[in-house]
Amino acid sequence: MNDDGRGLEREHRLFRALAGGESTLSSAELLGALKRSGLESKDPRLAGLTGALEAASSPGLSFDTFRRLARPTLSLVERAARGELVVPDFESLRDQMETEVEAVRSDQRGEVATYIPQLARVPPDRWGASLCTVDGQRVDLGDFGDDFCVQSAMKPLNYALALEEMGETRVHGHVGREPSGQGFSEITLNHAGRPHNPMINAGAIMVCSLIRGDRPLADRFDHVLAYWRKACGQEVGFDNSVFLSERETADRNFALGYFMQEHRAFPEGTDLLETLEFYFMCCSIATTTRDMSLLAATFASGGLHPLTGEVLFSPHTVRDVLSMMSSCGMYDFSGEFAFTVGLPAKSGVSGVVMTVVPNVLGMVTWSPRLDAYGNSTRGLELCRRLVETYNFHVYDNLGVTDKVDPRSEPHARRVVDVSALLWAAAAGDVPALRRLAARHGALAAADYDGRTALHLAAAEGHPLAVEFLIERGVPLFPKDRWGGTPLDDARRHGHADIVRRLEDASDEIVDATSSGALT
Numbered sequence: 001m002n003d004d005g006r007g008l009e010r011e012h013r014l015f016r017a018l019a020g021g022e023s024t025l026s027s028a029e030l031l032g033a034l035k036r037s038g039l040e041s042k043d044p045r046l047a048g049l050t051g052a053l054e055a056a057s058s059p060g061l062s063f064d065t066f067r068r069l070a071r072p073t074l075s076l077v078e079r080a081a082r083g084e085l086v087v088p089d090f091e092s093l094r095d096q097m098e099t100e101v102e103a104v105r106s107d108q109r110g111e112v113a114t115y116i117p118q119l120a121r122v123p124p125d126r127w128g129a130s131l132c133t134v135d136g137q138r139v140d141l142g143d144f145g146d147d148f149c150v151q152s153a154m155k156p157l158n159y160a161l162a163l164e165e166m167g168e169t170r171v172h173g174h175v176g177r178e179p180s181g182q183g184f185s186e187i188t189l190n191h192a193g194r195p196h197n198p199m200i201n202a203g204a205i206m207v208c209s210l211i212r213g214d215r216p217l218a219d220r221f222d223h224v225l226a227y228w229r230k231a232c233g234q235e236v237g238f239d240n241s242v243f244l245s246e247r248e249t250a251d252r253n254f255a256l257g258y259f260m261q262e263h264r265a266f267p268e269g270t271d272l273l274e275t276l277e278f279y280f281m282c283c284s285i286a287t288t289t290r291d292m293s294l295l296a297a298t299f300a301s302g303g304l305h306p307l308t309g310e311v312l313f314s315p316h317t318v319r320d321v322l323s324m325m326s327s328c329g330m331y332d333f334s335g336e337f338a339f340t341v342g343l344p345a346k347s348g349v350s351g352v353v354m355t356v357v358p359n360v361l362g363m364v365t366w367s368p369r370l371d372a373y374g375n376s377t378r379g380l381e382l383c384r385r386l387v388e389t390y391n392f393h394v395y396d397n398l399g400v401t402d403k404v405d406p407r408s409e410p411h412a413r414r415v416v417d418v419s420a421l422l423w424a425a426a427a428g429d430v431p432a433l434r435r436l437a438a439r440h441g442a443l444a445a446a447d448y449d450g451r452t453a454l455h456l457a458a459a460e461g462h463p464l465a466v467e468f469l470i471e472r473g474v475p476l477f478p479k480d481r482w483g484g485t486p487l488d489d490a491r492r493h494g495h496a497d498i499v500r501r502l503e504d505a506s507d508e509i510v511d512a513t514s515s516g517a518l519t
Protein backbone atom coordinates (compact mmCIF):
# COMPACT_ATOMS: atom_id res chain seq x y z
CA MET A 1 0.00 0.00 0.00
CA ASN A 2 1.42 3.43 -0.86
CA ASP A 3 1.43 6.43 1.49
CA ASP A 4 -1.88 7.74 0.17
CA GLY A 5 -3.50 4.38 0.68
CA ARG A 6 -2.20 4.11 4.21
CA GLY A 7 -3.37 7.64 4.97
CA LEU A 8 -6.83 6.81 3.65
CA GLU A 9 -6.99 3.63 5.69
CA ARG A 10 -5.97 5.57 8.80
CA GLU A 11 -8.66 8.19 8.16
CA HIS A 12 -11.22 5.42 7.64
CA ARG A 13 -10.30 3.77 10.90
CA LEU A 14 -10.61 7.03 12.79
CA PHE A 15 -13.93 7.83 11.15
CA ARG A 16 -15.33 4.37 11.98
CA ALA A 17 -14.17 4.67 15.58
CA LEU A 18 -15.74 8.09 16.03
CA ALA A 19 -18.95 7.30 14.16
CA GLY A 20 -19.42 4.00 16.00
CA GLY A 21 -19.86 2.12 12.71
CA GLU A 22 -22.47 4.52 11.25
CA SER A 23 -22.02 5.92 7.76
CA THR A 24 -22.16 9.52 8.96
CA LEU A 25 -20.60 11.20 11.95
CA SER A 26 -22.60 13.80 13.78
CA SER A 27 -20.64 16.99 14.33
CA ALA A 28 -22.04 17.18 17.87
CA GLU A 29 -20.54 13.80 18.55
CA LEU A 30 -17.15 14.80 17.23
CA LEU A 31 -17.15 18.06 19.18
CA GLY A 32 -18.27 16.13 22.27
CA ALA A 33 -15.42 13.64 21.88
CA LEU A 34 -12.89 16.46 21.57
CA LYS A 35 -14.33 18.21 24.59
CA ARG A 36 -14.22 15.05 26.69
CA SER A 37 -10.56 14.66 25.79
CA GLY A 38 -9.91 18.12 27.28
CA LEU A 39 -9.35 19.95 23.98
CA GLU A 40 -11.29 23.12 23.34
CA SER A 41 -13.16 23.93 20.17
CA LYS A 42 -11.34 27.26 20.06
CA ASP A 43 -7.95 25.55 20.29
CA PRO A 44 -6.00 27.15 17.42
CA ARG A 45 -4.80 23.73 16.27
CA LEU A 46 -8.40 22.63 15.73
CA ALA A 47 -9.84 25.94 14.63
CA GLY A 48 -10.33 24.95 10.97
CA LEU A 49 -12.09 21.73 11.89
CA THR A 50 -14.28 22.96 14.73
CA GLY A 51 -15.20 26.18 12.92
CA ALA A 52 -16.38 24.18 9.92
CA LEU A 53 -18.24 21.71 12.15
CA GLU A 54 -20.08 24.43 14.00
CA ALA A 55 -21.03 26.07 10.70
CA ALA A 56 -21.90 22.78 8.93
CA SER A 57 -25.38 22.87 7.46
CA SER A 58 -25.97 19.15 7.83
CA PRO A 59 -25.54 17.58 11.27
CA GLY A 60 -24.10 14.39 9.77
CA LEU A 61 -20.65 14.40 8.18
CA SER A 62 -19.88 11.97 5.41
CA PHE A 63 -16.51 10.30 5.40
CA ASP A 64 -15.34 12.60 2.59
CA THR A 65 -16.34 15.77 4.43
CA PHE A 66 -14.80 14.54 7.66
CA ARG A 67 -11.61 13.72 5.82
CA ARG A 68 -11.36 17.12 4.18
CA LEU A 69 -11.95 18.92 7.47
CA ALA A 70 -9.88 16.74 9.76
CA ARG A 71 -6.87 16.25 7.51
CA PRO A 72 -4.84 19.30 8.64
CA THR A 73 -5.14 18.23 12.25
CA LEU A 74 -5.57 14.51 11.90
CA SER A 75 -2.95 13.35 14.31
CA LEU A 76 -4.27 15.50 17.16
CA VAL A 77 -7.86 14.32 16.57
CA GLU A 78 -6.61 10.76 16.39
CA ARG A 79 -4.67 11.01 19.63
CA ALA A 80 -7.64 12.62 21.37
CA ALA A 81 -10.06 9.97 20.08
CA ARG A 82 -7.77 7.10 21.00
CA GLY A 83 -7.09 8.36 24.52
CA GLU A 84 -3.45 9.04 23.71
CA LEU A 85 -3.13 12.57 25.02
CA VAL A 86 -0.92 12.93 28.08
CA VAL A 87 -3.91 12.65 30.42
CA PRO A 88 -6.13 10.10 28.65
CA ASP A 89 -8.96 10.19 31.16
CA PHE A 90 -9.16 13.95 31.31
CA GLU A 91 -12.73 13.97 32.59
CA SER A 92 -11.62 12.34 35.84
CA LEU A 93 -8.89 14.92 36.30
CA ARG A 94 -11.36 17.72 35.56
CA ASP A 95 -13.87 16.29 38.07
CA GLN A 96 -11.18 15.97 40.69
CA MET A 97 -10.04 19.56 40.08
CA GLU A 98 -13.63 20.79 40.36
CA THR A 99 -14.11 18.97 43.64
CA GLU A 100 -10.86 20.23 45.14
CA VAL A 101 -11.28 23.82 43.94
CA GLU A 102 -14.74 23.89 45.52
CA ALA A 103 -13.48 22.35 48.75
CA VAL A 104 -10.70 24.93 49.01
CA ARG A 105 -13.09 27.84 48.38
CA SER A 106 -14.30 27.80 51.99
CA ASP A 107 -10.73 28.37 53.23
CA GLN A 108 -10.71 31.97 54.49
CA ARG A 109 -7.34 31.97 56.17
CA GLY A 110 -4.78 34.67 55.48
CA GLU A 111 -4.71 38.37 54.68
CA VAL A 112 -4.60 40.28 51.44
CA ALA A 113 -1.29 42.10 50.79
CA THR A 114 -1.57 45.70 51.92
CA TYR A 115 1.81 47.21 51.10
CA ILE A 116 0.21 49.08 48.20
CA PRO A 117 -3.43 50.27 48.14
CA GLN A 118 -4.04 48.69 44.73
CA LEU A 119 -3.49 45.23 46.14
CA ALA A 120 -5.28 45.95 49.43
CA ARG A 121 -8.42 46.78 47.43
CA VAL A 122 -8.68 43.49 45.55
CA PRO A 123 -11.77 41.53 46.69
CA PRO A 124 -10.28 38.90 49.02
CA ASP A 125 -12.69 36.15 48.04
CA ARG A 126 -11.67 35.86 44.42
CA TRP A 127 -10.61 32.33 43.55
CA GLY A 128 -9.58 31.15 40.11
CA ALA A 129 -7.75 28.02 39.01
CA SER A 130 -6.63 26.87 35.57
CA LEU A 131 -4.74 23.89 34.36
CA CYS A 132 -3.30 23.11 30.94
CA THR A 133 -1.51 19.91 29.96
CA VAL A 134 1.46 19.70 27.63
CA ASP A 135 -1.02 18.51 24.98
CA GLY A 136 -3.25 21.55 25.50
CA GLN A 137 -6.04 19.86 27.52
CA ARG A 138 -7.55 22.60 29.64
CA VAL A 139 -9.75 23.24 32.61
CA ASP A 140 -10.64 26.65 34.02
CA LEU A 141 -12.56 27.11 37.25
CA GLY A 142 -13.92 29.96 39.38
CA ASP A 143 -12.61 33.44 38.61
CA PHE A 144 -10.26 32.21 35.93
CA GLY A 145 -10.96 35.21 33.70
CA ASP A 146 -10.17 37.94 36.26
CA ASP A 147 -7.04 40.00 35.80
CA PHE A 148 -4.40 40.14 38.52
CA CYS A 149 -0.84 41.49 38.48
CA VAL A 150 1.79 38.80 38.39
CA GLN A 151 4.18 40.34 40.94
CA SER A 152 6.92 37.87 41.81
CA ALA A 153 5.42 35.26 39.52
CA MET A 154 7.13 37.19 36.71
CA LYS A 155 10.52 36.07 37.98
CA PRO A 156 10.69 32.67 36.21
CA LEU A 157 9.97 34.18 32.80
CA ASN A 158 12.50 36.98 33.23
CA TYR A 159 15.11 34.51 34.41
CA ALA A 160 14.37 32.32 31.37
CA LEU A 161 14.79 35.29 29.03
CA ALA A 162 18.10 36.28 30.61
CA LEU A 163 19.37 32.70 30.31
CA GLU A 164 18.30 32.44 26.68
CA GLU A 165 19.95 35.69 25.75
CA MET A 166 23.10 35.74 27.85
CA GLY A 167 23.75 32.12 28.71
CA GLU A 168 24.00 30.47 32.08
CA THR A 169 27.61 31.44 32.82
CA ARG A 170 27.12 35.17 32.36
CA VAL A 171 23.79 35.21 34.18
CA HIS A 172 25.20 33.34 37.14
CA GLY A 173 28.23 35.60 37.23
CA HIS A 174 25.74 38.15 38.55
CA VAL A 175 23.30 36.09 40.59
CA GLY A 176 23.68 32.91 42.64
CA ARG A 177 21.45 29.86 42.78
CA GLU A 178 21.19 29.10 46.46
CA PRO A 179 18.20 29.68 48.70
CA SER A 180 19.08 32.68 50.84
CA GLY A 181 17.60 31.20 53.99
CA GLN A 182 16.17 34.67 54.67
CA GLY A 183 13.19 36.79 53.67
CA PHE A 184 12.64 37.48 49.98
CA SER A 185 13.49 41.17 50.33
CA GLU A 186 16.23 40.84 52.94
CA ILE A 187 19.24 43.12 52.42
CA THR A 188 21.83 40.42 52.06
CA LEU A 189 24.20 39.09 49.42
CA ASN A 190 26.08 35.82 49.12
CA HIS A 191 29.78 35.35 49.89
CA ALA A 192 30.62 36.59 46.37
CA GLY A 193 28.69 39.80 46.90
CA ARG A 194 25.91 38.70 44.56
CA PRO A 195 22.18 38.23 45.24
CA HIS A 196 21.43 34.66 46.31
CA ASN A 197 19.09 33.61 43.50
CA PRO A 198 16.81 34.99 40.76
CA MET A 199 13.58 34.27 42.67
CA ILE A 200 14.11 36.76 45.50
CA ASN A 201 13.81 40.51 44.96
CA ALA A 202 17.52 41.35 44.82
CA GLY A 203 18.12 38.52 42.33
CA ALA A 204 15.14 39.47 40.20
CA ILE A 205 16.31 43.10 40.07
CA MET A 206 19.69 41.81 38.96
CA VAL A 207 18.04 39.64 36.27
CA CYS A 208 16.21 42.74 35.01
CA SER A 209 19.56 44.46 34.56
CA LEU A 210 20.64 41.58 32.33
CA ILE A 211 17.72 41.71 29.91
CA ARG A 212 18.72 43.85 26.95
CA GLY A 213 20.51 46.31 29.24
CA ASP A 214 21.83 48.30 26.27
CA ARG A 215 18.39 49.19 24.92
CA PRO A 216 15.89 51.90 25.88
CA LEU A 217 13.61 50.95 28.75
CA ALA A 218 10.49 50.97 26.57
CA ASP A 219 12.04 48.43 24.19
CA ARG A 220 13.11 46.23 27.05
CA PHE A 221 9.62 46.18 28.46
CA ASP A 222 8.10 45.56 25.01
CA HIS A 223 10.43 42.62 24.68
CA VAL A 224 9.31 41.06 27.98
CA LEU A 225 5.65 41.76 27.27
CA ALA A 226 5.98 40.22 23.82
CA TYR A 227 7.19 37.01 25.46
CA TRP A 228 4.28 37.00 27.87
CA ARG A 229 1.96 37.43 24.91
CA LYS A 230 3.64 34.66 22.94
CA ALA A 231 3.14 32.37 25.92
CA CYS A 232 -0.22 33.52 27.26
CA GLY A 233 -1.95 35.31 24.39
CA GLN A 234 -2.58 38.88 23.31
CA GLU A 235 -4.76 39.75 26.31
CA VAL A 236 -1.80 40.03 28.67
CA GLY A 237 -1.70 43.64 29.83
CA PHE A 238 -0.09 46.11 32.18
CA ASP A 239 -1.57 47.55 35.37
CA ASN A 240 -0.37 51.12 35.44
CA SER A 241 -1.76 51.98 38.89
CA VAL A 242 0.01 49.00 40.41
CA PHE A 243 3.21 50.11 38.69
CA LEU A 244 2.92 53.68 39.97
CA SER A 245 2.24 52.66 43.53
CA GLU A 246 4.98 49.98 43.46
CA ARG A 247 7.43 52.70 42.46
CA GLU A 248 6.13 55.05 45.15
CA THR A 249 6.55 52.55 47.95
CA ALA A 250 9.69 50.74 46.92
CA ASP A 251 12.15 51.90 49.55
CA ARG A 252 13.30 48.36 50.19
CA ASN A 253 13.85 47.57 46.53
CA PHE A 254 15.77 50.83 46.10
CA ALA A 255 17.84 49.88 49.13
CA LEU A 256 18.55 46.47 47.61
CA GLY A 257 19.55 48.12 44.35
CA TYR A 258 21.99 50.53 46.00
CA PHE A 259 23.38 47.75 48.16
CA MET A 260 24.15 45.67 45.07
CA GLN A 261 25.55 48.70 43.30
CA GLU A 262 27.85 49.34 46.25
CA HIS A 263 29.12 45.77 45.83
CA ARG A 264 29.58 46.28 42.08
CA ALA A 265 27.28 43.37 41.43
CA PHE A 266 25.61 44.82 38.30
CA PRO A 267 27.03 44.57 34.78
CA GLU A 268 29.13 47.57 33.71
CA GLY A 269 27.05 50.50 32.60
CA THR A 270 23.83 49.46 34.36
CA ASP A 271 21.43 52.31 34.97
CA LEU A 272 20.14 51.42 38.44
CA LEU A 273 17.02 53.57 38.49
CA GLU A 274 15.97 52.38 35.07
CA THR A 275 16.57 48.79 36.14
CA LEU A 276 14.34 49.26 39.17
CA GLU A 277 11.61 50.80 37.02
CA PHE A 278 11.88 47.86 34.68
CA TYR A 279 11.50 45.51 37.66
CA PHE A 280 8.35 47.31 38.89
CA MET A 281 6.93 47.26 35.37
CA CYS A 282 7.44 43.51 35.09
CA CYS A 283 5.72 42.98 38.49
CA SER A 284 2.76 44.99 37.14
CA ILE A 285 2.10 42.76 34.13
CA ALA A 286 -1.53 41.67 34.33
CA THR A 287 -3.05 38.39 33.22
CA THR A 288 -5.57 35.69 34.19
CA THR A 289 -5.15 32.17 35.51
CA ARG A 290 -6.52 30.85 32.23
CA ASP A 291 -3.95 32.64 30.11
CA MET A 292 -1.06 32.14 32.50
CA SER A 293 -1.65 28.38 32.65
CA LEU A 294 -0.27 28.35 29.10
CA LEU A 295 3.05 29.68 30.39
CA ALA A 296 3.03 27.02 33.11
CA ALA A 297 2.30 24.33 30.49
CA THR A 298 5.10 25.70 28.30
CA PHE A 299 7.48 25.22 31.21
CA ALA A 300 6.01 21.74 31.78
CA SER A 301 6.82 20.76 28.21
CA GLY A 302 10.40 21.99 28.29
CA GLY A 303 9.73 25.26 26.49
CA LEU A 304 7.36 24.13 23.73
CA HIS A 305 4.09 26.02 23.65
CA PRO A 306 1.19 23.53 24.02
CA LEU A 307 -1.10 25.22 21.50
CA THR A 308 1.11 27.00 18.99
CA GLY A 309 3.95 24.47 19.00
CA GLU A 310 6.41 27.36 19.10
CA VAL A 311 9.66 26.79 20.99
CA LEU A 312 9.74 29.65 23.50
CA PHE A 313 12.66 28.43 25.58
CA SER A 314 15.26 25.69 25.24
CA PRO A 315 14.83 22.61 27.46
CA HIS A 316 18.10 23.53 29.16
CA THR A 317 16.77 26.95 30.11
CA VAL A 318 13.56 25.40 31.40
CA ARG A 319 15.52 22.90 33.45
CA ASP A 320 17.37 25.78 35.13
CA VAL A 321 14.15 27.72 35.70
CA LEU A 322 12.34 24.74 37.22
CA SER A 323 15.31 23.88 39.43
CA MET A 324 15.31 27.40 40.77
CA MET A 325 11.55 27.38 41.28
CA SER A 326 11.87 24.07 43.17
CA SER A 327 14.39 25.39 45.64
CA CYS A 328 13.47 29.07 45.92
CA GLY A 329 10.04 29.72 44.40
CA MET A 330 7.82 29.90 47.45
CA TYR A 331 9.57 32.52 49.58
CA ASP A 332 10.64 31.23 53.00
CA PHE A 333 8.33 28.28 52.63
CA SER A 334 10.28 26.84 49.68
CA GLY A 335 11.86 24.01 51.65
CA GLU A 336 8.55 22.99 53.20
CA PHE A 337 6.85 23.18 49.82
CA ALA A 338 9.57 21.06 48.19
CA PHE A 339 9.15 18.53 50.98
CA THR A 340 5.37 18.30 51.08
CA VAL A 341 4.33 19.09 47.49
CA GLY A 342 7.55 18.32 45.65
CA LEU A 343 6.93 20.43 42.55
CA PRO A 344 8.51 23.55 41.07
CA ALA A 345 6.29 26.54 41.81
CA LYS A 346 6.41 30.32 42.02
CA SER A 347 4.08 32.58 43.90
CA GLY A 348 3.53 36.34 43.98
CA VAL A 349 2.05 38.66 46.60
CA SER A 350 -1.02 39.28 44.45
CA GLY A 351 -2.04 35.72 45.41
CA VAL A 352 -0.94 33.89 42.28
CA VAL A 353 0.75 30.48 42.38
CA MET A 354 2.18 28.89 39.25
CA THR A 355 2.94 25.19 39.62
CA VAL A 356 4.55 22.87 37.09
CA VAL A 357 4.28 19.09 36.82
CA PRO A 358 7.13 18.43 34.37
CA ASN A 359 6.07 16.63 31.19
CA VAL A 360 2.44 16.67 32.28
CA LEU A 361 0.83 20.00 33.04
CA GLY A 362 1.01 23.51 34.38
CA MET A 363 -1.42 24.98 36.88
CA VAL A 364 -2.04 28.57 37.90
CA THR A 365 -4.24 29.64 40.80
CA TRP A 366 -5.14 33.07 42.09
CA SER A 367 -6.62 33.93 45.46
CA PRO A 368 -5.52 37.15 47.19
CA ARG A 369 -5.39 35.97 50.81
CA LEU A 370 -1.80 35.21 51.80
CA ASP A 371 -0.24 33.29 54.65
CA ALA A 372 2.55 34.65 56.82
CA TYR A 373 5.14 33.76 54.15
CA GLY A 374 3.33 35.67 51.39
CA ASN A 375 1.94 32.58 49.62
CA SER A 376 -1.72 32.27 48.68
CA THR A 377 -3.40 30.08 51.30
CA ARG A 378 -5.90 28.54 48.89
CA GLY A 379 -3.26 28.09 46.21
CA LEU A 380 -1.08 26.13 48.61
CA GLU A 381 -3.97 24.08 49.88
CA LEU A 382 -4.97 23.10 46.33
CA CYS A 383 -1.41 21.98 45.57
CA ARG A 384 -1.36 19.91 48.75
CA ARG A 385 -4.64 18.27 47.89
CA LEU A 386 -3.66 17.45 44.33
CA VAL A 387 -0.48 15.71 45.39
CA GLU A 388 -2.48 13.71 47.90
CA THR A 389 -4.50 12.25 45.05
CA TYR A 390 -1.98 12.16 42.20
CA ASN A 391 1.59 10.90 42.16
CA PHE A 392 2.95 14.30 41.14
CA HIS A 393 5.50 14.80 43.94
CA VAL A 394 8.86 14.48 42.23
CA TYR A 395 9.76 11.58 44.54
CA ASP A 396 6.44 9.75 44.49
CA ASN A 397 7.92 7.39 41.91
CA LEU A 398 10.30 5.92 44.48
CA GLY A 399 7.61 3.58 45.66
CA VAL A 400 6.29 5.48 48.61
CA THR A 401 2.78 6.04 47.37
CA ASP A 402 -0.53 4.52 46.40
CA LYS A 403 -1.57 7.54 44.38
CA VAL A 404 -3.22 7.80 40.99
CA ASP A 405 -1.14 8.33 37.86
CA PRO A 406 -3.35 10.36 35.52
CA ARG A 407 -0.88 9.86 32.66
CA SER A 408 -2.14 6.47 31.57
CA GLU A 409 -5.40 5.08 30.38
CA PRO A 410 -7.22 3.24 33.20
CA HIS A 411 -7.99 -0.09 31.46
CA ALA A 412 -4.71 -0.35 29.60
CA ARG A 413 -2.97 0.57 32.82
CA ARG A 414 -4.72 -2.26 34.59
CA VAL A 415 -3.76 -4.92 32.06
CA VAL A 416 -0.14 -3.81 31.80
CA ASP A 417 0.25 -3.47 35.50
CA VAL A 418 -1.38 -6.65 36.64
CA SER A 419 0.89 -8.63 34.41
CA ALA A 420 3.93 -6.55 35.35
CA LEU A 421 2.96 -6.93 38.99
CA LEU A 422 2.61 -10.69 38.81
CA TRP A 423 5.89 -11.08 36.95
CA ALA A 424 7.67 -8.92 39.50
CA ALA A 425 6.17 -10.94 42.37
CA ALA A 426 7.04 -14.27 40.74
CA ALA A 427 10.62 -13.06 40.32
CA GLY A 428 10.76 -11.70 43.88
CA ASP A 429 11.74 -8.33 42.44
CA VAL A 430 10.93 -5.98 45.34
CA PRO A 431 12.25 -2.77 43.69
CA ALA A 432 9.98 -3.43 40.70
CA LEU A 433 7.02 -4.05 43.05
CA ARG A 434 7.80 -0.78 44.76
CA ARG A 435 7.89 1.11 41.46
CA LEU A 436 4.60 -0.42 40.34
CA ALA A 437 3.02 0.45 43.66
CA ALA A 438 4.21 4.02 43.20
CA ARG A 439 2.78 4.26 39.72
CA HIS A 440 -0.61 2.71 40.28
CA GLY A 441 -0.94 1.46 43.79
CA ALA A 442 -2.97 -1.63 42.94
CA LEU A 443 -0.83 -4.27 44.69
CA ALA A 444 -3.88 -6.36 45.50
CA ALA A 445 -4.89 -6.68 41.83
CA ALA A 446 -5.61 -10.17 40.52
CA ASP A 447 -5.37 -11.61 37.02
CA TYR A 448 -8.17 -13.36 35.18
CA ASP A 449 -7.62 -16.49 37.29
CA GLY A 450 -7.72 -14.57 40.55
CA ARG A 451 -3.97 -14.98 41.07
CA THR A 452 -2.43 -12.08 43.00
CA ALA A 453 1.12 -10.91 43.59
CA LEU A 454 1.01 -12.56 47.02
CA HIS A 455 0.04 -15.93 45.48
CA LEU A 456 2.98 -15.73 43.09
CA ALA A 457 5.56 -14.54 45.63
CA ALA A 458 4.44 -17.28 48.05
CA ALA A 459 4.43 -20.02 45.40
CA GLU A 460 7.88 -19.10 44.07
CA GLY A 461 9.37 -18.73 47.55
CA HIS A 462 10.32 -15.04 47.78
CA PRO A 463 10.14 -14.05 51.46
CA LEU A 464 11.20 -10.41 50.87
CA ALA A 465 8.49 -9.89 48.28
CA VAL A 466 5.96 -11.55 50.62
CA GLU A 467 7.10 -9.26 53.42
CA PHE A 468 6.80 -6.18 51.22
CA LEU A 469 3.26 -7.11 50.16
CA ILE A 470 2.19 -7.84 53.74
CA GLU A 471 3.61 -4.51 54.87
CA ARG A 472 1.71 -2.74 52.15
CA GLY A 473 -1.49 -4.24 53.54
CA VAL A 474 -2.62 -6.51 50.70
CA PRO A 475 -5.33 -9.02 51.66
CA LEU A 476 -3.67 -12.15 53.09
CA PHE A 477 -6.18 -14.75 51.94
CA PRO A 478 -7.40 -13.88 48.44
CA LYS A 479 -8.78 -16.95 46.69
CA ASP A 480 -7.83 -17.80 43.14
CA ARG A 481 -10.32 -19.44 40.80
CA TRP A 482 -9.46 -22.86 42.22
CA GLY A 483 -10.07 -21.64 45.77
CA GLY A 484 -6.36 -21.53 46.64
CA THR A 485 -4.81 -18.90 48.94
CA PRO A 486 -1.16 -17.74 49.09
CA LEU A 487 -0.76 -19.88 52.21
CA ASP A 488 -1.85 -22.95 50.20
CA ASP A 489 0.76 -22.07 47.56
CA ALA A 490 3.54 -21.69 50.14
CA ARG A 491 2.62 -25.05 51.75
CA ARG A 492 2.35 -26.85 48.43
CA HIS A 493 5.80 -25.68 47.34
CA GLY A 494 7.40 -26.30 50.74
CA HIS A 495 8.33 -22.72 51.67
CA ALA A 496 8.15 -23.11 55.45
CA ASP A 497 9.44 -19.58 56.22
CA ILE A 498 6.68 -18.04 54.12
CA VAL A 499 4.05 -20.32 55.66
CA ARG A 500 5.16 -19.11 59.08
CA ARG A 501 5.17 -15.45 58.00
CA LEU A 502 1.67 -15.65 56.56
CA GLU A 503 0.37 -17.42 59.66
CA ASP A 504 1.98 -14.81 61.92
CA ALA A 505 0.55 -11.98 59.84
CA SER A 506 -2.93 -13.42 60.11
CA ASP A 507 -2.47 -13.87 63.90
CA GLU A 508 -1.36 -10.22 64.13
CA ILE A 509 -4.55 -9.19 62.39
CA VAL A 510 -6.68 -11.32 64.72
CA ASP A 511 -4.86 -9.89 67.77
CA ALA A 512 -5.14 -6.31 66.56
CA THR A 513 -8.82 -6.71 65.78
CA SER A 514 -9.66 -8.26 69.13
CA SER A 515 -7.73 -5.51 70.96
CA GLY A 516 -9.55 -2.89 68.93
CA ALA A 517 -6.39 -1.51 67.25
CA LEU A 518 -7.79 -1.89 63.75
CA THR A 519 -11.30 -0.74 64.32
Ligand code: GLU
Nearest residue numbers: 151152201283348349350
Ligand atom coordinates in the same frame (compact mmCIF):
# COMPACT_ATOMS: atom_id res chain seq x y z
N1 GLU B 1 6.54 44.07 43.69
C1 GLU B 1 6.81 43.32 44.82
C2 GLU B 1 8.10 43.75 45.48
O1 GLU B 1 9.11 43.77 44.83
C3 GLU B 1 6.85 41.86 44.46
C4 GLU B 1 6.60 41.14 45.69
C5 GLU B 1 6.32 39.70 45.45
O2 GLU B 1 5.38 39.30 44.73
O3 GLU B 1 7.03 38.94 46.07
O4 GLU B 1 8.13 44.06 46.61
